[in-house]
Amino acid sequence: MRTTGVGWQAVRGGGKPDGIEGRRSMSNRFIGARQTTIAQAIEVHGTGVHSGAPVSVSLYPASADTGLRFVVTKRGRVTAEIPAKVCNVKNLTLCTVIGNEDGVTVSTVEHLLAALRGLQIDNCLIEIDSKEVPIMDGSSAPFVEAIDRVGIRELPAPRRFLKVLKTVRVEEGESWGELSPHSGFHLDVEIDFPSPIVGQQRLSLEMTPGVFRNELAHARTFGFMSDVERLWKAGLALGANLTNTIAIGDDRVMNREGLRDPLEFVRHKMLDAVGDLSLSGHPLLGAYRSVKGGHRLNSLVLRKLLEDSSAWTIVHAPRVRGTRPFVFERTAAVAVAAE
Numbered sequence: 001m002r003t004t005g006v007g008w009q010a011v012r013g014g015g016k017p018d019g020i021e022g023r024r025s026m027s028n029r030f031i032g033a034r035q036t037t038i039a040q041a042i043e044v045h046g047t048g049v050h051s052g053a054p055v056s057v058s059l060y061p062a063s064a065d066t067g068l069r070f071v072v073t074k075r076g077r078v079t080a081e082i083p084a085k086v087c088n089v090k091n092l093t094l095c096t097v098i099g100n101e102d103g104v105t106v107s108t109v110e111h112l113l114a115a116l117r118g119l120q121i122d123n124c125l126i127e128i129d130s131k132e133v134p135i136m137d138g139s140s141a142p143f144v145e146a147i148d149r150v151g152i153r154e155l156p157a158p159r160r161f162l163k164v165l166k167t168v169r170v171e172e173g174e175s176w177g178e179l180s181p182h183s184g185f186h187l188d189v190e191i192d193f194p195s196p197i198v199g200q201q202r203l204s205l206e207m208t209p210g211v212f213r214n215e216l217a218h219a220r221t222f223g224f225m226s227d228v229e230r231l232w233k234a235g236l237a238l239g240a241n242l243t244n245t246i247a248i249g250d251d252r253v254m255n256r257e258g259l260r261d262p263l264e265f266v267r268h269k270m271l272d273a274v275g276d277l278s279l280s281g282h283p284l285l286g287a288y289r290s291v292k293g294g295h296r297l298n299s300l301v302l303r304k305l306l307e308d309s310s311a312w313t314i315v316h317a318p319r320v321r322g323t324r325p326f327v328f329e330r331t332a333a334v335a336v337a338a339e
């Protein structure tokens, strides 16, 4: 296995402060060299966007090389463990659904996975006793805030990256997506909706925890009023409302508070891409470009990359000398509830 220096400028740099407790001491070292987990357990309560029912999810610290892994429980018993990997993706119609061969599924995983990957958390057990992750406010911000409250711990093991070695591209009609070699993790996302409210938007960012936190985490999911009735008739999006979705009418945003940002739509699509690409199982070293894409395209590009063993490799971060990692410890859970 090849070991190489992996674009530390990109991994380290963020420009803006991160706000994670303990981050300052970490930022003096090679951020990104070691695997991480959350410092304490977290409980998050909210509503399922599809079922409309109250749902909750608990995040637990996990040891090195666990990855991001869903633990599905029923009445306190574990019924399935599903690694957050693209091979376990079952459905991408409206949100990302992962599942196992026995038909156990968890849906709407993408905003939580985006928060974990966006903050460079490698290992976490995500325990859930329902079929979907709470939608919260439709963005990753509540998950980021919850993680910030407990902090991030480094583990002794070196971080492993999935490094893109050659360009892979998927085209579907007017949409296309491409992963190509890059020393950091770069995203360039373009959307173009036939709506005067959304229109064409493009954003290109070098992704770091600081950039994720400041540029993407707050961006909410969005939907068109014209689609709502169709979804409700199909028994979908029963929990979607103006507290968790930007609703787009013919000529205006229906939410009284308006947009959080003029580019909120493309920012959300980029947030989705961070979550979808986390299903590679490792932080990516590569540049992703998508035009008129979505969950399906993101997943297809990632699958195409992984299917070609000459298109990627796993690289280890270099050893960090003279520093000791944070000590792993598990303490009391912190509860966070949606408003």
Ligand SMILES: [Zn+2]
Pocket: 110, 111, 221, 268, 272
């Ligand atoms: Zn989304």
